[in-house]
Amino acid sequence: MLELTDICKAFEKNTVNEKVALDQVSLSLNSGEFVTLVGSNGAGKSTLLNAIAGVYLPDCGRIMLDGREITHLSEHQRATWIGRVFQNPLTGTAPQMTVEENLVMAWKRGQRRRLRKAIRSQERSFFSEQLATLGLGLEDRLTTKVGLLSGGQRQALTLLMATLRKPQLLLLDEHIASLDPRTADIVMDLTCRIVNEQQLTAIMVTHNLEQALDAGTRTVMMHEGRIVLDIQGPERKRMNVMDLMNLFEKNSGANLNSDRVLLAARA
Amino acid sequence: MLYVLAGTLEQGLLFALMVLGVYLTFRVLDYADLTVDGSFTMGGAIAAVIIFSGGNPWLATLAAICGGLLAGTITGLLHTVFKITPLLSGILTMTGLYSVNLRILGRANVPLLRADTVITRFNSWLPTDSIYGASLLGLIIVVLAVVALYLFLKTEVGLVLQATGDNEQMIRAQGVNTNHMKLLGLALSNGMVACSGALVAQNQQFADAGMGIGMIVAGLASVIIGEAIFGKRTLLQHIIAVVCGSVVYRAVLALVLRLGLAPTDFKLLTALIVVVALASPQVKGWLGKGKNNRKGETLDA
Ligand SMILES: Nc1ncnc2c1ncn2[C@@H]1O[C@H](COP(=O)(O)OP(=O)(O)OP(=O)(O)O)[C@@H](O)[C@H]1O
Ligand SMILES: [Mg+2]
Numbered sequence: 001m002l003e004l005t006d007i008c009k010a011f012e013k014n015t016v017n018e019k020v021a022l023d024q025v026s027l028s029l030n031s032g033e034f035v036t037l038v039g040s041n042g043a044g045k046s047t048l049l050n051a052i053a054g055v056y057l058p059d060c061g062r063i064m065l066d067g068r069e070i071t072h073l074s075e076h077q078r079a080t081w082i083g084r085v086f087q088n089p090l091t092g093t094a095p096q097m098t099v100e101e102n103l104v105m106a107w108k109r110g111q112r113r114r115l116r117k118a119i120r121s122q123e124r125s126f127f128s129e130q131l132a133t134l135g136l137g138l139e140d141r142l143t144t145k146v147g148l149l150s151g152g153q154r155q156a157l158t159l160l161m162a163t164l165r166k167p168q169l170l171l172l173d174e175h176i177a178s179l180d181p182r183t184a185d186i187v188m189d190l191t192c193r194i195v196n197e198q199q200l201t202a203i204m205v206t207h208n209l210e211q212a213l214d215a216g217t218r219t220v221m222m223h224e225g226r227i228v229l230d231i232q233g234p235e236r237k238r239m240n241v242m243d244l245m246n247l248f249e250k251n252s253g254a255n256l257n258s259d260r261v262l263l264a265a266r267a
Numbered sequence: 268m269l270y271v272l273a274g275t276l277e278q279g280l281l282f283a284l285m286v287l288g289v290y291l292t293f294r295v296l297d298y299a300d301l302t303v304d305g306s307f308t309m310g311g312a313i314a315a316v317i318i319f320s321g322g323n324p325w326l327a328t329l330a331a332i333c334g335g336l337l338a339g340t341i342t343g344l345l346h347t348v349f350k351i352t353p354l355l356s357g358i359l360t361m362t363g364l365y366s367v368n369l370r371i372l373g374r375a376n377v378p379l380l381r382a383d384t385v386i387t388r389f390n391s392w393l394p395t396d397s398i399y400g401a402s403l404l405g406l407i408i409v410v411l412a413v414v415a416l417y418l419f420l421k422t423e424v425g426l427v428l429q430a431t432g433d434n435e436q437m438i439r440a441q442g443v444n445t446n447h448m449k450l451l452g453l454a455l456s457n458g459m460v461a462c463s464g465a466l467v468a469q470n471q472q473f474a475d476a477g478m479g480i481g482m483i484v485a486g487l488a489s490v491i492i493g494e495a496i497f498g499k500r501t502l503l504q505h506i507i508a509v510v511c512g513s514v515v516y517r518a519v520l521a522l523v524l525r526l527g528l529a530p531t532d533f534k535l536l537t538a539l540i541v542v543v544a545l546a547s548p549q550v551k552g553w554l555g556k557g558k559n560n561r562k563g564e565t566l567d568a
Contacts, residue, residue, distance in 0.1 A: 053440070079442035092440070094433040101426055109442045113423040161441070 001201045002029040002052070002169055007061035009047055021047040022058070023225035029169075034195050035203045036212040039222035045205045046087075048222070049171045052203075054078040066168050080110030083162030085155065085175040092158030095147030099138060099157065102146055103127045106161035130160060134190060152183030156190055163194050170195065170202035177207065188215070209241045219244070223252040273398045275521045279514030280405030281470055282485070284412055285463035286493075286513040288456040289486030290506070295420070296452040297432035301357030301483055303460050305364030306338040308479035310461025311468030312368045315377040318469065324385045328465045335461025336454045338364060343450035369476050376475040384469035401470050408466070409510055412459065417503050428452055460486075481534045488537050489513040491544040516540075 009022040021044045029035060037045050051058045054075035063071045070078055086092050093102050104118045104127070124142060131139040134156050138149075146154060155175060162170060172191065176184040192215055195202050206212050212219050219236055221229035221244075228251040231239065239247075285307055292300040310331035317327035338360060345356035369375075390400040397403075419425045430438040431448040439445055460482075468474035493512020499505035519540075520533055528536065 074444075076439050076442050076444045079440055084440050091434075092437055094430040094437055096433045097426070097429060101429075104423070105426055105430055105438065105441050105443075108423055113427060113443075115419070115422050115424055117418075118421060118423045118426050 001031040001033070001066055002027070003062075003064035004028070004052070005062045005064075007048070007051055007063070008059045009044075009051055009056070010059060013059075020225050022051065024061070025222075025225070025227055026061075027220065027227060027230075029201055029203070031201055032199050033201055033218055034216035035218045035220055036216040037203055037205045037220050037222065038207065038209060038212045039228075042224075043222040044225040045222055046173055047225075049084075049173050049203065049205065052078075052169070053082055053084055053171055081168040082171060083109075083167030083169070084171045085158050085162050085173070087174040087177055089151040089155040089158070089178060092161065093146045093154050096145060098143045098145055099131070099149075100124060100127050100142040102157065102161060103130070103164065106164050109165055111165075130164065131157075134160060136186075150183075152179050152187060155179060155183075155187050159187065159190060159194065163198060163200065166198050166200070168201065170200045172202065172204040174205050174207065191215075209244055213239060213241065213244065221248055221251075223248070228252040270398065271521055271525070273402060275518045276399070276402045276514060277405060277470065278517040278521075280402055280409050281466045282463055282489070282517065283405070283409045283510045283513040284459045284466070285482060286486050286489040286509050287409075287412055287416060287506070288459035288463070289483065290490050290509045291416070291452060291456040291459070293487065293490065294505070294509075295429055295432050296449065296456075298353045298449065298453065299357070300339075300342060300453060300456065301354065302338055302342045302360045302364075302453070302457055303357075303483040303486060304479040304481070305361035305368065306335045306457040306460045306479075307464035307467075307482045308368045308474075308476060309334045309338055309364055309371070310464030311474040311478050312371040312377070312464075312476075313461070314465035315379055315468045315474035316371055316373070318379055318382050318384060319377050321383075324383055324388060324469065328385055328462060328469075331465035332458045332462045335457040335459070335464075338461070339453035339455070339457030340450060342457070343446075343453040347446035347449055365476065372474065372476060376473055379469060379472040379474070382469075382472070384472075385466070386469050405466065408462075413506050413510060417506055420502060424451075481537065484534070484537050484541055485516065488540045488544075489516040491541060492516050492519075495544065 004025060004027045007022050007025045008020070011017075011019045011021055025044075025048060037048070039045050050056060052063060054070070054073060054077070057072065061071070062069065065078075065081055084092070094105075100119055100123070104123055107123070128139040128142060131142070136153055136156055138153060138157065141149075146157065149157065159175070175191070176187050179187060188211070191204070194200070202216075204216065206215075213236065218230070218232035220227055229247055285303070289303060292298045313331040313334045314324070314327040317330055318324050342356045342360040345351045345359060346353055351359070386401050386404060389404040390396070393400055393403075420429060427438055427441075427443045428448050428451060430441075431443070431445045431452070435445050438448075464479065468478065489512040490509045491512070492515050493508040493510070494505070496515060497504070497508035497511050499508055520536070523536060524530065
């Protein structure tokens with residue numbers, strides 16, 4: 001489904017501040033695989049997701065999605081097949097516009113946008129049906145401006161927008177990290193449910209190692225721009241957080257130097 | 268007094284299209300487009316030259332709109348293709364247009380006295396002579412423009428245009444080429460501005476190279492006044508508010524003129540109105556009155 005070959009990305013190239021964020025990363029995902037991606041701060045997780053989404057083009061390497069080469073396509077072209085949820089709940093929605101307007105723009109992702117009335121009664125009932133599945137009462141707030149919703153509500157809405165029209169690939173970059181624990185649980189449950197129901201292929205970045213092992217079907221660890229660990233199947237099932245940390249240290253020769261990871265491990 | 272009222276209404280309505288154009292870029296698209304001074308004059312110049320040489324005034328106005336569409340497109344290309352900042356892209360087009368407009372005019376001033384304009388044509392359709400002829404024509408055009416703009420902004424394309432100004436990152440992730448949307452918005456905006464310039468030139472019966480100077484600030488003042496008085500809760504309310512703002516702004520100018528201010532001081536007054544409007548949230552903050560004072564609110568807030 002997704003095939004990354006030798007992806008490299010350096011920031012501020014040819015300056016003293018040059019920073020290699022991705023160092024020949026190769027990764028191959030089968031259809032329906034749900035990868036949880038973990039790693040220390042600055043490991044290159046966000047850069048990897050952004051390179052897949054086309055926010056910036058990689059310096060070298062090749063990206064194939066469902067048999068199509070997308071290496072050189074721009075961000076908006078790739079959006080036809082890729083749904084995204086961002087770490088910041090403010091990023092994924094248009095605050096001055098209403099819930100239904102946001103939804104209809106997402107519903108038209110990858111479709112031709114025409115000069116006709118965007119929202120009619122049939123769209124409206126479809127959207128309120130879909131919103132009801134979130135269980136947050138948003139189905140009664142179709143005409144509320146999104147800026148008035150809470151962070152959790154906005155993030156759930158972004159998740160719905162990313163999956164309203166089934167994407168071939170769903171990219172989640174620490175999408176629950178900035179929510180309070182209770183809301184984070186709700187949005188995490190929603191994520192797992194939607195991914196299961198729609199049989200989505202997905203990559204989720206997280207700093208919570210327990211979550212990385214609980215959710216999804218495969219766990220990938222990054223360190224300094226490289227993939228240092230890739231586990232799935234029975235091997236992954238047997239693993240607990242301590243095993244994961246030990247394995248990481250063995251493979252990368254470093255501590256998992258992330259405050260957030262340690263906190264998550266203790267919690 | 269009646270003449271003053273008619274004059275104010277007339278000015279307010281004929282300039283309202285320009286204000287709608289400023290609203291579309293500054294508010295909807297969140298793009299500080301300074302092309303306006305140039306595209307307004309361009310609209311007036313194109314219409315005046317065609318009418319002066321005996322052309323059909325309706326077609327002349329249409330040609331002016333096309334000129335505005337082109338001017339906006341150039342600003343948009345400077346920004347989207349060459350990555351020039353919004354502010355500078357508009358200034359560059361505006362500056363270039365000054366020379367272009369002089370070329371179009373062919374002289375400093377093209378008079379349209381006793382010429383066949385859309386206003387004289389419209390007046391000839393009215394049963395009686397009226398001092399409100401130009402206002403009525405302006406009203407009809409503005410109502411059409413408001414309805415068209417509102418309906419357009421509610422279409423599938425219109426929504427993503429709004430979203431481009433609201434959250435560019437979000438709408439790109441939804442598969443929209445935001446460069447196209449900016450080009451579209453800038454073209455439409457300057458098309459409206461040029462149409463306004465064409466109507467104003469025909470109403471004042473001349474066009475000159477300086478008729479657009481300070482237009483952008485006048486447009487902003489109208490937008491801000493309209494929002495402050497008539498509110499901006501819904502899209503339709505917001506659009507109608509800025510049109511009304513245009514009329515109120517012209518009324519304020521007429522009033523201070525009566526109070527003895529020289530017309531040459533208008534631009535200073537207009538700049539002051541905008542400064543006061545933009546500064547008031549800050550000042551309220553300093554006075555400790557603004558409870559939910561949004562710190563640092565600026566034009567693009
Ligand atoms: N736009 C940029 N300009 C310069 N350097 C950048 C940029 N984006 C990321 N980097 C650098 O690239 C490296 C990888 O960053 P990235 O954001 O991918 O890390 P991450 O794994 O997502 O980390 P975190 O867990 O903190 O989110 C870091 O060293 C970062 O400083
Ligand atoms: Mg990150």
